Amino acid sequence: MKRKTTILLVDDHVLVRAGIRSLIDQLDDFFVIAEASDPDAALHEVARHVPDIVVTDITMGAHSGLDLVRVLKAQYPQVATIILSMHASEEMVTEALQLGASAYLLKESAPAELEIALNAIVRRETYLSPQVSTKVIERFVRGPSAEQKQFQSLTARQLQILTMIVNRKGTKEIAFELDLSEKTVAAHRAQLMERLGVRDVVSLVLLAVKHGLVGAG
Incomplete structure (x- = not known):
């Protein structure tokens, strides 16, 4: 019997994980081996199961899925990662790929895209949702603008705080959520x-809105 590709789902919303699991359960060659609600729990599950693929959101409360991608790339280079997010900014997609993500899907994507991305990873290929691949290609062709270069210089923590500011969170609330x-x-x-x-x-x-940081997922 052919071995199924194992998957760890990481998202802080139980219903989102349930929806993704339901889609994957319909695929013959893939199996959800575990779930986690944040990067720390995800690393615990990775240590236990060493899945083939981790499907993770980016923004999970005080946690960043990009930090998870970074750690996985360093500690578990054999584990592929798929970013599944509402966030479609060029900066975030570029950072995810630079950190080692194998695929970047938008949550608004058609369900069939998840299967396409999973199969691409099995073939050791990279997959981007059409909405973000077009932006990445255009950016490659024209080169980054001065503003984009400024955003590229931000750390993952700075982007996280900026996103929280854009989403109308005050200093006290941000401090509490990020400890x-x-x-x-x-x-x-x-x-x-x-x-x-x-x-x-x-x-x-206003600058962050221009670069698509509202409603980051």
Whole structure:
């Protein structure tokens, strides 16, 4: 009997995981071996099962799926990763690929795309949703703009805080969710404004909206 490709699902929404599992259960060659609600739990499950593929969201409360991709690439290079997110900005897609993600799917994608991506990974290929692949190709052709270069220089933590600011979370709420001091969050915000060349939070939010950071998934 042919061995099934094992998959770990990582998302902080139980219903989302259930929906993805339901889709995968219909595929003959793939099997969901475990689930996790955040990167820490995911690493525990990876250590237990060493799945072939990890399907992960990017933003999970105070956690970043990109940090998970980074750790998996370093500690479990044989484990492929699929990003499944609402977030379609060029910057986030590029960072995910640079960190070692094998595929990037949007949550609005047709269900059949998940099977296509899984089969591509089995063939050791990379797969991008058409909506994001077009952006990546266009960016490659024209080269990054000055603003895009500024965003590329941000760390995963800075992007995470920026996304939370755009989603109308205050300093105290961000500090609580990320287990940081309010002073540290304020310092990150000041660094973001300096690096992106804006003078106030409103301009910071407007710039982030322009680059698709609203509603990051």
